[in-house]
Amino acid sequence: MRQHLSDDEIVELGIFLLFNLGYHTFFGTLKFYPMFSPDGRLVSQEESARLYGAAPESLQAQAAE
Numbered sequence: 001m002r003q004h005l006s007d008d009e010i011v012e013l014g015i016f017l018l019f020n021l022g023y024h025t026f027f028g029t030l031k032f033y034p035m036f037s038p039d040g041r042l043v044s045q046e047e048s049a050r051l052y053g054a055a056p057e058s059l060q061a062q063a064a065e
Helices: 007-028 045-052
Strands: none
Touching: none
16 A cells, blocks of 8 residues: 555545544444435435334435436
């Protein structure tokens, strides 16, 4: 890696990766559900929890292209 990046860039990349890991770990514990139903309606967290169940999955595959 040092062939392509300076020490500062390696540190910056490490900080970015660890920050994101911590962010997703923390927010994964908060039980946030998607704001939209699979058909695109804006829904409350309670309705979203009923739609998606205990473990919401990403809708990225269904995203508009």
